Amino acid sequence: MTKIRIDEGARIGYMQSGALMAEVEAETIKYGLAACAGLCSQVSIGGYTLGGGLGYSLGMYGVACDNLVSATVVLANGDIVQASESENLDLLWGLKGGGSNFGVVAELGVKLHSQRPDAYAISYVYLPAQLETVVTTINEWRAVQKQHETVCMLVSLGPDGNPYVILNGVSNSAQEEGEAAFRRFLNLGPVKITNAQVPWQEVVNLGNAMNTIPKGKVFVGAHIDSFDAPQVQKSWDAWAEVSKKAPFSILMYEFYPDKKVHEVPLESAAFAQRHPFVTVLCAIMGIDEADEFASHAWEDLLNLKRIVSASSSQAAQDSLGYANYGDPFSTQNETDEYARKLFGPNYARLQEVKRKYDPEIVFDRWFAIRPTA
Ligand SMILES: Cc1cc2nc3c(=O)[nH]c(=O)nc-3n(C[C@H](O)[C@H](O)[C@H](O)COP(=O)(O)OP(=O)(O)OC[C@H]3O[C@@H](n4cnc5c(N)ncnc54)[C@H](O)[C@@H]3O)c2cc1C
Incomplete structure (x- = not known):
């Protein structure tokens, strides 16, 4: 799950979620482009982007999740869906920060920006x-x-x-x-x-x-x-x-x-x-x-x-x-209270998206959202 494909014309990188920052940077720079990657070479683009994403390009292009343009997601029932501006926009919205909650994100489409060598x-x-x-x-x-x-x-x-x-x-x-x-x-x-x-x-x-x-x-x-x-x-x-x-x-x-x-x-x-x-x-x-x-x-x-x-x-x-x-080995961030506080005014909408894509709460790690009843 580490493949990277660059659409140079559209300036989008299609990255399987396990691609490491070192791999992302090495591949994109071949085109004079860069994704909003993180500070450490061995962190994957997947969890990093889906939960926010702070890196050296933040000052110019914002958090990594604001640069997410599409995703291929495997839902709990086995369906494979696309999330983009034209398909399942609600899912794309939720993935930008709440991305551990709806399914396995197999591939992310992320904006690429001009980068000096x-x-x-x-x-x-x-x-x-x-x-x-x-x-x-x-x-x-x-x-x-x-x-x-x-x-x-x-x-x-x-x-x-x-x-x-x-x-x-x-x-x-x-x-x-x-x-x-x-x-x-x-x-x-x-x-x-x-x-x-x-x-x-x-x-x-x-x-x-x-x-x-x-x-x-x-x-x-x-x-x-x-x-x-x-x-x-x-x-x-x-x-x-x-x-x-x-x-x-x-x-x-x-x-x-x-x-x-x-x-x-x-x-x-x-x-x-x-x-x-x-x-x-x-x-x-x-x-x-x-x-x-x-x-x-x-x-x-x-x-x-x-x-x-x-x-x-x-x-x-x-x-x-x-x-x-948040600590991946602690259950502190898997409570409703934690997610409610983390997402603030966006929590109610996230609960709706959760109800649509993962009503059985199969994806309950990292910052777990409870669906609306
Ligand atoms: C050494 C180190 C350096 C770091 N540096 C930075 C940094 O510079 N900037 C920054 O913003 N953060 C940084 N982080 C934090 C990092 O963003 C998170 O740990 C992030 O979860 C790592 O992504 P991952 O794909 O390796 O996630 P993992 O640790 O593999 O997974 C964490 C959780 O994310 C969710 N998740 C992961 N992949 C997917 C997927 N494909 N689909 C759905 N859910 C998924 C799952 O709920 C999983 O439990 C760093 C962490 C470490 C350990």
Whole structure:
């Protein structure tokens, strides 16, 4: 389920849902085009697009699900249906954000956009003592951030077991422009510097460290609208505690230019996370299942999430976090209450679509919608 077919004239990529980001990027760039792919090479286009889809092209083209133009779906009764502007439009609407609910999406048709062959990428590593200046500098940069620039700040243990602040950034531009955009981060004096103009299909490798995490992991998304050094420091302290037990744990603050996401009317797709919050991935990873810690890792994760957003508005604190950072191994996001909150004003319409395509609730994973009676 990894085949990719490009309709160059129509600028649509037909992708089987198991195609990995690395494969998507490598294939589309042959035509000077790109899909709205995610940050990590080994994630599939399927679940990523059906639940939202945040990546380096978000500033220019919005979330991946807003770029979904068609889908081939195998329903629970075995019927194979098409969803597009001209067929089963209600299903296409639901798949854009609520896509785990209606059937197995075998193939997605996604918009492709002109893409330059290369982009400027950085990965800078800083010492813990530099955290405050990194936070301040990110906030300064955000005031002038361009639509083609994305930066992610991670707190993580390095290969030597010591904690570091890591800044990964991509400017989808020529080298000179990227260097100018990110110079302020270089001027902070990172202890490790990697920067280069790289082929576009290689930018997904910036997230490769996430691909090979051994042992157990739990994920949750947080949302913030205050990125301030004191709260980031408190979050760091909480992260450092869990890292003693789960050494691959990370916090990743993701700074996308998200105007395009907000411009889309809420009712135009099931995806309802169009608020002006910064996404933070809270991940406890490398859990030894035999350790007593494993029994309360989920509670520790939710506590970490609370601390991350504690200085933000009540709306941000109450947010479930980015839908696709829900934990696939937890049943917390399979309740009606969860889906109702996640989809907000779009939930009632989703219940109608659910009743039409999966009334028996065969597809009950990820963010499960209950059909109208
Ligand atoms: C290492 C890593 C990096 C990530 N990076 C990003 C990122 O950069 N941007 C981002 O937005 N998200 C990211 N995510 C989150 C990611 O979007 C979700 O985990 C997403 O579900 C992955 O898609 P998948 O096809 O691998 O889904 P899977 O993990 O295989 O499935 C998750 C759920 O999605 C549903 N699903 C999957 N495929 C289909 C299908 N074909 N038809 C119907 N339902 C389906 C099912 O309900 C399934 O339970 C990352 C996750 C990981 C683990």
